[in-house]
Amino acid sequence: MPSTQTDLDHFITHLPKAELHLHIEGSLEPELMFSLAKRNRLDLPFKSVEEIRAAYNFSNLQDFLDIYYAGAQALRTEEDFRDLTTAYFDRAAADGVLHAEIFFDPQTHTDRGLPFSVAIEGILAGLAEAKAKHGITSELILCFLRHLDEEAAFATFRAAEPWLNHIKGVGLDSSELGHPPHKFARVFAAAGAAGLKRVAHAGEEGPAAYVREALDVLHIDRLDHGNHALDDDALVRELAERQITLTVCPLSNVRLCVVPDISAHPIDTMLAKGLRATVNSDDPAYFGGYVGENFKAVARGRKLSREQLVTLARNSFLGAFLDDATRQDYLNKLDAYAQLG
Numbered sequence: 001m002p003s004t005q006t007d008l009d010h011f012i013t014h015l016p017k018a019e020l021h022l023h024i025e026g027s028l029e030p031e032l033m034f035s036l037a038k039r040n041r042l043d044l045p046f047k048s049v050e051e052i053r054a055a056y057n058f059s060n061l062q063d064f065l066d067i068y069y070a071g072a073q074a075l076r077t078e079e080d081f082r083d084l085t086t087a088y089f090d091r092a093a094a095d096g097v098l099h100a101e102i103f104f105d106p107q108t109h110t111d112r113g114l115p116f117s118v119a120i121e122g123i124l125a126g127l128a129e130a131k132a133k134h135g136i137t138s139e140l141i142l143c144f145l146r147h148l149d150e151e152a153a154f155a156t157f158r159a160a161e162p163w164l165n166h167i168k169g170v171g172l173d174s175s176e177l178g179h180p181p182h183k184f185a186r187v188f189a190a191a192g193a194a195g196l197k198r199v200a201h202a203g204e205e206g207p208a209a210y211v212r213e214a215l216d217v218l219h220i221d222r223l224d225h226g227n228h229a230l231d232d233d234a235l236v237r238e239l240a241e242r243q244i245t246l247t248v249c250p251l252s253n254v255r256l257c258v259v260p261d262i263s264a265h266p267i268d269t270m271l272a273k274g275l276r277a278t279v280n281s282d283d284p285a286y287f288g289g290y291v292g293e294n295f296k297a298v299a300r301g302r303k304l305s306r307e308q309l310v311t312l313a314r315n316s317f318l319g320a321f322l323d324d325a326t327r328q329d330y331l332n333k334l335d336a337y338a339q340l341g
């Protein structure tokens with residue numbers, strides 16, 4: 001029934017929410033990729049926006065990563081990173097996002113010769129612009145690439161030192177299988193000692209044992225993805241008891257074949273098991289939708305109630321690295337909206 005769908009879309013779009021799992025490089029839309037390539041006088045291996053989109057047909061995480069790292073090559077200057085960041089926040093604002101905690105992958109840029117400062121200064125300029133334009137608050141999370149070694153992660157952490165007061169936490173992303181969390185135990189310990197939050201991708205393609213390691217060895221404050229945690233009942237009970245936030249990414253899960261279909265997505269199973277699950281977009285330019293589209297996809301695919309949607313939004317504020325007063329302010333906005341809606 002179209003009118004019901006429109007009501008649901010409207011409810012989701014204006015539902016106050018936080019986004020906690022967003023790779024800023026994964027928000028590079030083909031149109032912006034082309035305009036950056038033109039501005040930077042680069043040759044892209046694609047002739048058109050349509051050709052780029054047609055290449056986004058992945059059967060696993062590595063298929064995606066190969067194209068995601070290639071796309072990131074178009075980013076060359078601080079201005080590029082600022083434009084990328086403001087484009088994401090314009091979309092986020094339209095999707096009812098009040099607060100976003102975004103990842104960036106410095107090694108993707110330093111490994112091709114960009115100084116560490118270029119990506120972070122451009123992103124920070126974009127975050128400041130988003131706050132001024134939309135009032136959206138934000139935090140930045142530096143991700144280590146797990147297919148590289150721990151020494152490279154330490155070198156990145158040292159390079160980040162002058163900006164540590166602008167970085168809320170460290171994360172771990174890229175190819176999961178064969179790169180278990182314990183590979184990064186010492187650099188995560190150093191980040192924790194420096195007062196940073198710790199998060200890690202685990203249980204996306206990797207087994208429940210990687211989620212266990214992320215908890216016990218990396219001492220994570222939040223779990224990115226976590227789908228395969230569901231394979232281990234004791235682990236699920238612990239995640240629920242400790243109210244560890246899971247940053248779940250439904251459209252990413254479908255596009256990377258982590259789940260067979262949106263109608264088989266476990267988001268409501270996670271809620272039913274008492275897990276603090278949230279909905280996020282991961283790499284929206286590659287996976288076909290921003291956070292609002294991710295909410296709409298699971299709402300339809302799993303026939304979620306408004307109460308479940310509000311719980312998912314509440315979880316996003318509970319799981320965010322916010323100060324108590326701001327968190328309460330956002331929760332109050334959500335409660336007021338839920339009562340009206």
Ligand code: HPA
Pocket residue numbers: 023026061068173174175176201204252282283
């Ligand atoms: O979903 C992801 N998984 C791992 N690494 C990533 N880097 C960007 N997106 C992802």
Ligand SMILES: [Zn+2]
Pocket residue numbers: 021023173201224282
């Ligand atoms: Zn991710």
